[in-house]
Amino acid sequence: MDVTPSLSNTTEELIGKRQALFANLETPETIPRFFEGVADNVSWTLHGNHSLAGEYTSKQSFINQVINRLGPMMRNGLRFQINRLHVGSPVTVAEMESTSVGMDGAPYDQIYAWICTFENGTIVNVHAYVDSVAVIDFLRRNEG
Template identity: 25%
Template sequence: MNIHDNKQQMQQVLTALASGDFAPFRACMADDLVWTVTGTTPLSRTYVGKADVLDHLLKPLAALLDGPFRMVTDRVTAEGDVVVVEGRGQNRLRDGRPYENTYCWVCRFEGGRLRELTEYMDTDLVARIFAATG
């Protein structure tokens, strides 16, 4: 796959996320995906493998949300096998509070699959959300 293919695939994933459809994102993840959440939040660490990402990062977050995770994209840039995404979450927690985090994802593709993702976000917001929900 080339730069254009990687960027186009990520844009399709992001279009689906904007409407709350997570299936294309899950489908593009490699089984050996490595996802790093930066910072010192309860979620910050490196998750190794698609199952680890889904079970220990995305499932706990989804349990706090009132509805599917939604993110709108502000910018997508690609160079080589790397696609960089800037986006804004448009979510609400089950207790009614807004959860509108900002994100920068640095994504590396290999063979048409997402192999690595480093996530930068408002870590203070995540720490406060998890502290308030226990």
């Protein structure tokens, strides 16, 4: 994972903490650990023109309506590859891609950019950008 360390208020300790947090997204077994670092009342906006897009006003609503909807459609579970972290304080940007395979056997060819605002080490606001066409195609092929 590449890291941009030159953003404001960045220390090696902060970079390490953010790397460790986002690394939890790489396997389905550790995704719950990532969400331990997300505030219960997070404001999470998933941008795009697809059925998952919208504003989620709690961690649980995002997990229920997005993570728990997509996860069962994956042969190998929901998995993210962290390509770059642009670490700053209070904002960290994660550039990621999916390494998941749908139940239909085709890769979930998705890219992500999450702009995460932290307060006291906890994510309190996320603006997440995804490829809408990839979401629509994946849901069409795997939801049923």
